[in-house]
Amino acid sequence: QVQLEESGVGAVQAGGSLRLSCAASGSTYSGYCMGWFRQAPEKEREWVAAIYTRGRAILYADSVKVRFTISQDNATNTLYLQMNSLKPEDTAMYYCAARTRRGVCYFNNQIEYWGQGILVTVSS
Numbered sequence: 001q002v003q004l005e006e007s008g009v010g011a012v013q014a015g016g017s018l019r020l021s022c023a024a025s026g027s028t029y030s031g032y033c034m035g036w037f038r039q040a041p042e043k044e045r046e047w048v049a050a051i052y053t054r055g056r057a058i059l060y061a062d063s064v065k066v067r068f069t070i071s072q073d074n075a076t077n078t079l080y081l082q083m084n085s086l087k088p089e090d091t092a093m094y095y096c097a098a099r100t101r102r103g104v105c106y107f108n109n110q111i112e113y114w115g116q117g118i119l120v121t122v123s124s
Helices: none
Strands: 003-007 011-013 018-025 033-039 046-052 058-060 068-073 078-083 092-099 118-123
Touching: 003 092, 018 033, 018 092, 018 118, 033 068, 033 078, 046 068, 046 078, 058 068
Parallel strands: 011 118
Antiparallel strands: 003 018, 018 078, 033 046, 033 092, 046 058, 068 078, 092 118
């Protein structure tokens, strides 16, 4: 079993920056890939970014490319999402996600473990 816990300050004005963290724990965690998803009110959960073990591949959704950076500290099993140039449309619940077996981390149905989510609010 893998546990994921997000943290970070969740409110900022448009144009500002935020960094989200996700601490992963669990005796069986090996972390094939991790990612971030988000869900805005009355919208479906959408993929934001993914990183594969030891940074072998890093992927971003077009909507956040250039503005967001995903990174991982393998020593502490912590995932980060640095968000710059935030827009009101980035307002959503952000979820940390992980998959321990070979596969992909950009489809909802491929994710094995989810964090509880953290609200990010970007005001105009």
